[in-house]
Amino acid sequence: MEIHVNWGMCEGNGVCAIEAPAVFDLDDDDNLIVLDETPPESQRKPLEAAIRACPKRALKIV
Amino acid sequence: MENIVVVGASLAGLSAVRELRAEGFSGSITVIGDEQIRPYDRPPLSKQIITGKLTASEISLESPDEELSAEWRLGVTATALDLAGKRVALDSGESLTFDGLVIATGARPRQMPGSKLRGVFTLRTLAEAEELRHTLTEGTPRVVIVGGGFIGAELAASCRSLGLEVSVIEAGPTPMGAVLGDVIGSGLAALHRNNGVNLLLGLGVEELIGETEVRGIRMLDGSTIEADIVVLAIGVVPSTDWLVGSGLKMDNGVVCDASCLAAPDVVAAGDVARWPNQLSGEFRRVEHWDNAIRQGEHAARRLLAGSDDEKILAYEPVPWVWSDQYDRKFQIVGSPAGHDEVRLVQGTEHDERFIALYRKDRHVSAVFGSNQTRKVLAYRKRIQDRLLWADALAELDQAPQPASV
Numbered sequence: 243m244e245i246h247v248n249w250g251m252c253e254g255n256g257v258c259a260i261e262a263p264a265v266f267d268l269d270d271d272d273n274l275i276v277l278d279e280t281p282p283e284s285q286r287k288p289l290e291a292a293i294r295a296c297p298k299r300a301l302k303i304v
Numbered sequence: 305m306e307n308i309v310v311v312g313a314s315l316a317g318l319s320a321v322r323e324l325r326a327e328g329f330s331g332s333i334t335v336i337g338d339e340q341i342r343p344y345d346r347p348p349l350s351k352q353i354i355t356g357k358l359t360a361s362e363i364s365l366e367s368p369d370e371e372l373s374a375e376w377r378l379g380v381t382a383t384a385l386d387l388a389g390k391r392v393a394l395d396s397g398e399s400l401t402f403d404g405l406v407i408a409t410g411a412r413p414r415q416m417p418g419s420k421l422r423g424v425f426t427l428r429t430l431a432e433a434e435e436l437r438h439t440l441t442e443g444t445p446r447v448v449i450v451g452g453g454f455i456g457a458e459l460a461a462s463c464r465s466l467g468l469e470v471s472v473i474e475a476g477p478t479p480m481g482a483v484l485g486d487v488i489g490s491g492l493a494a495l496h497r498n499n500g501v502n503l504l505l506g507l508g509v510e511e512l513i514g515e516t517e518v519r520g521i522r523m524l525d526g527s528t529i530e531a532d533i534v535v536l537a538i539g540v541v542p543s544t545d546w547l548v549g550s551g552l553k554m555d556n557g558v559v560c561d562a563s564c565l566a567a568p569d570v571v572a573a574g575d576v577a578r579w580p581n582q583l584s585g586e587f588r589r590v591e592h593w594d595n596a597i598r599q600g601e602h603a604a605r606r607l608l609a610g611s612d613d614e615k616i617l618a619y620e621p622v623p624w625v626w627s628d629q630y631d632r633k634f635q636i637v638g639s640p641a642g643h644d645e646v647r648l649v650q651g652t653e654h655d656e657r658f659i660a661l662y663r664k665d666r667h668v669s670a671v672f673g674s675n676q677t678r679k680v681l682a683y684r685k686r687i688q689d690r691l692l693w694a695d696a697l698a699e700l701d702q703a704p705q706p707a708s709v
């Protein structure tokens with residue numbers, strides 16, 4: 243599984259980091275950090291929750 | 305359950321449909337929506353659609369590769385619900401039977417006498433936002449916004465970035481003060497004034513002036529203010545007119561139980577739904593984006609659970625809302641309304657970055673942050689876990705005695 247972020251859309255509101263903390267985080271300036279670009283299958287459920295909850299539709303599994 | 309009807313083709317309805325399919329429901333789904341278009345995102349309407357940074361085609365809520373196998377009946381209004389016969393009547397003259405019903409008709413702007421005058425707007429739909437943008441960018445109209453809540457404040461910021469003269473009339477002593485407290489409210493007031501908004505506080509509106517076209521507003525104190533465009537941002541009312549006489553309980557929204565059930569095989573979600581949140585103890589509607597998603601999903605699962613007690617769960621979220629104004633991203637987690645105490649734990653209300661905690665009884669009930677997304681969001685989980693006020697302050701090295709503000 244590979245995660246794709248549309249950086250043009252992302253506004254760093256960090257909702258994804260709540261849903262999938264093993265995959266996403268924010269830095270001190272509230273920019274999104276992807277901790278794991280190819281997360282294991284066990285992260286699928288939290289990742290899907292993050293994708294659904296992202297207000298900017300900036301996330302995709304490719 | 306073979307056949308589910310969803311009324312309301314927006315965020316809560318779409319989220320319910322997605323969850324029904326994700327949970328393996330393979331029966332038929334029909335979505336009824338009175339707007340002509342597929343679901344779109346409303347938050348940009350007061351921001352990027354007005355400023356022109358985004359256009360209609362960029363705010364769709366669906367992704368192109370999404371296959372939900374639902375039938376979309378758009379431009380069609382549900383006019384009545386027959387609970388016993390399990391039917392929804394449509395303005396097209398048809399009626400649809402259902403095994404399960406999702407009510408997701410949202411809310412619409414509150415109006416006031418004179419709303420029909422030319423030049424008076426409300427802002428809820430894409431059609432309204434596009435018309436408003438068109439009018440705002442023709443010449444340089446003087447804009448008056450009634451209401452200093454989120455939508456009024458965001459729209460004021462958008463008008464300023466278009467270079468327009470804009471006034472905001474707010475009945476309270478500070479914008480959003482009734483919910484956030486007047487300390488944070490005064491910070492918001494200063495932000496608007498520093499950005500050139502003519503902020504009129506503590507003033508009630510008597511009436512809109514004009515014969516066919518709006519010319520201004522008369523205030524309760526007898527003064528008047530001239531306007532070319534008036535935007536009413538005085539809150540919303542739940543869209544429940546079609547349910548009158550259905551036998552469903554309605555009281556400022558569709559009244560649900562703790563699991564979002566309104567009647568057997570009928571659930572409600574999003575801005576229209578009022579339910580007891582057992583975590584916060586509140587019985588209210590939540591009019592935010594994130595709630596429309598989560599509650600839509602929860603309601604879908606509730607519908608599928610039927611009478612299987614093991615699968616029936618209470619819906620007890622910690623609300624989260626954001627609001628973008630000027631260079632600020634405000635975030636609130638939890639419910640600040642009805643708080644006992646507010647305390648700034650980082651920065652002051654006049655800084656670009658600050659955080660305030662809200663106390664209700666012994667717990668942290670909400671956190672408000674300005675450009676502090678990461679820290680604010682971290683509290684969401686902790687409020688869910690019933691974070692104690694004393695513990696939150698101790699962590700931050702704050703003295704526990706209440707310096708009530």
Ligand SMILES: Cc1cc2nc3c(=O)[nH]c(=O)nc-3n(C[C@H](O)[C@H](O)[C@H](O)COP(=O)(O)OP(=O)(O)OC[C@H]3O[C@@H](n4cnc5c(N)ncnc54)[C@H](O)[C@@H]3O)c2cc1C
Pocket residue numbers: 311312313314315316317336337338339345346347348349350380381382383408409410411412427428429455543546573574575576590591592593594596624625626627628
């Ligand atoms: C301008 C604006 C800015 C916003 N900004 C933010 C923000 O920054 N952050 C945030 O958290 N939230 C924001 N919100 C709130 C958020 O958009 C709403 O909470 C969300 O749209 C609620 O979704 P919903 O599906 O419950 O209702 P709605 O989006 O209101 O959808 C209900 C749909 O049902 C339709 N309908 C109603 N009655 C009928 C009927 N009888 N038959 C058929 N269809 C019917 C309506 O026309 C509508 O299409 C904003 C809202 C607006 C208007």
Ligand code: SF4
Pocket residue numbers: 247251252253254255256257258259274295296297298299300301
């Ligand atoms: S939820 Fe979406 S917009 Fe927000 S930080 Fe994550 S990817 Fe970016």
